[in-house]
Amino acid sequence: MREDFRNKVAVVTGGASGIGEGVALLLASRGASIAILDKDSDKGERLAKTITDNGQIASFHAADLSVWKNVVKAIEEVLHTYERVDILSCNAGIQRYGTVDTTTTEMWDEVMNANLKSVFHSCKACIPHLKKTRGAIVVMSSVQGFATQKNVLAYTTSKHALIGFIRAMALDMAEYGVRVNGVAPGSVNTPMLQNAVQSDPNPEKLWKVIEQMHPLGRIAQPVDIAEIVAFLAGPGAANVTGSTLIADGGLLLPISGSPAE
Ligand SMILES: NC(=O)c1ccc[n+]([C@@H]2O[C@H](COP(=O)([O-])OP(=O)(O)OC[C@H]3O[C@@H](n4cnc5c(N)ncnc54)[C@H](O)[C@@H]3O)[C@@H](O)[C@H]2O)c1
Numbered sequence: 001m002r003e004d005f006r007n008k009v010a011v012v013t014g015g016a017s018g019i020g021e022g023v024a025l026l027l028a029s030r031g032a033s034i035a036i037l038d039k040d041s042d043k044g045e046r047l048a049k050t051i052t053d054n055g056q057i058a059s060f061h062a063a064d065l066s067v068w069k070n071v072v073k074a075i076e077e078v079l080h081t082y083e084r085v086d087i088l089s090c091n092a093g094i095q096r097y098g099t100v101d102t103t104t105t106e107m108w109d110e111v112m113n114a115n116l117k118s119v120f121h122s123c124k125a126c127i128p129h130l131k132k133t134r135g136a137i138v139v140m141s142s143v144q145g146f147a148t149q150k151n152v153l154a155y156t157t158s159k160h161a162l163i164g165f166i167r168a169m170a171l172d173m174a175e176y177g178v179r180v181n182g183v184a185p186g187s188v189n190t191p192m193l194q195n196a197v198q199s200d201p202n203p204e205k206l207w208k209v210i211e212q213m214h215p216l217g218r219i220a221q222p223v224d225i226a227e228i229v230a231f232l233a234g235p236g237a238a239n240v241t242g243s244t245l246i247a248d249g250g251l252l253l254p255i256s257g258s259p260a261e
Contacts, residue, residue, distance in 0.1 A: 003234035006031030009082040010233070011075070013065055013122050014092030016043035018190025019140060022222025023089045023229050024051065024058065030230065032087065033057040035078040037071075037122070039064045039092075065092050065118035075125040085129040087233045088137045090119045093158075095192055097151045108154050115158035116165070123169060127178065134177035136233045139166050140225075141182045143248045159184075163244050170242030179241040181232040186248030188220045215250030 010027045014020035015036035021043075024034045028051045036058060038044040044060040051058035059081050063074040078085065094114040096107050119139055130137065144152060145159040162182060170180040187193055187210050200206040211219050228247045231237055246252060 003030050003230050003236070005087075005230075005234070008032045008086040009035065009078070009084050010087035010089060011035045011037060011078055011085055011122070011126060012089045012091065013037045013118065014090070014140075016040040016047055016060075018091070018192055019185070019188055019222050019225050020089070020091035021047055022226040023091060026223060026226035026230055027087070027089075027233075028054070028056040028058055031056075033082050034059070035074075035082065035085075036060045037063050037065065037074050037078075037092075065121055066113035068121050071118075071121040071125045075129075079129065084133055085126050086133045086135040088122060088126045088130065088135070089140075089229050089233065090122050090137070091140045092118045092122075093140065093192075095152070095155050095196060097155075098153055099151055100153055102151075103153050111154035111158055115155070116161055119162060119165065123180075127173065130178045131173075131176045136237075137169070137178065137180045138229045138232045139180070139182045141166070141184045141244050143184050143186050143246070143251050145182075145184050145244060146246070147252055166244055167242045174241060179232075179237065181237065181240055181242070182244035183225060183228050183232070184244050184246045184248060185220055185225050186214055186251035188222060188225055190222060193219070213251065214248065215253055218249055220247070220249060 010032040012020050012024045015024045016038035024036055028034045036044050041062045048058040048060040061074040061077050063070040065071050096111050141162040142159040144156045145163045148156040166180055166182040197203045197206050
């Protein structure tokens with residue numbers, strides 16, 4: 001289904017890069033006016049220009065979303081520009097590595113602020129406007145909202161927490177007609193993944209390993225995940241709230257030890 005988002009306004013956090021960039025481009029191509037919120041002004045301004053150069057509608061609003069007053073200011077700008085909000089797509093996030101031994105309290109706060117508090121702030125600032133439009137929120141969790149790897153204590157904790165956050169907010173907001181859902185991607189080809197792979201002594205080998213660990217044999221592109229966001233934000237998902245849709249190329253499926261092995 002190709003959703004028609006003409007006359008809809010979408011706030012896309014973390015919209016300057018990776019998955020958020022993919023969401024901004026896809027929703028713009030389907031007619032939405034896009035407000036990109038990100039702390040990276042260079043990339044955010046550049047993407048807004050790319051979209052408007054395509055004849056579509058976009059603006060950039062700089063904000064560190066972990067700081068409440070910055071989010072309030074950014075959403076005031078969005079309201080001033082477009083006068084409404086129909087969709088909030090939350091993608092801002094960071095990855096940090098560490099166990100309980102090696103994660104410092106500063107690192108813990110950094111991850112929780114970027115991955116969890118930024119989502120709370122974005123939702124809190126947008127919800128009065130989403131109630132007016134009976135809009136939709138789509139939050140980017142991860143397969144690490146359901147499972148984990150070694151050495152990602154804070155990241156996994158934040159992504160598990162988002163699944164509860166989605167469910168709790170979906171229940172509270174149902175009476176207002178605001179739907180709240182999430183997406184749990186496996187590996188996606190973005191700067192976050194590329195930087196993580198580059199930190200390995202053998203990045204080419206690791207990239208192949210990551211491809212092969214997904215049963216579909218591929219690393220997702222941002223547009224693959226953006227399509228899920230468009231579905232969850234669109235009319236085709238009118239009866240869906242509180243769900244986190246796993247879009248992981250089958251990554252979470254296998255259990256080893258079958259006789260065929
Ligand atoms: N890439 C993957 O394999 C993958 C897999 C599962 C989930 N995710 C999740 O998807 C989301 C997007 O990841 P990505 O891979 O596109 O990463 P990315 O690094 O390419 O983009 C993240 C964006 O978020 C912005 N950001 C981070 N902290 C911010 C803050 N405090 N305030 C404002 N902006 C902030 C960054 O500036 C950047 O533009 C993240 O939440 C990530 O955890 C990614």
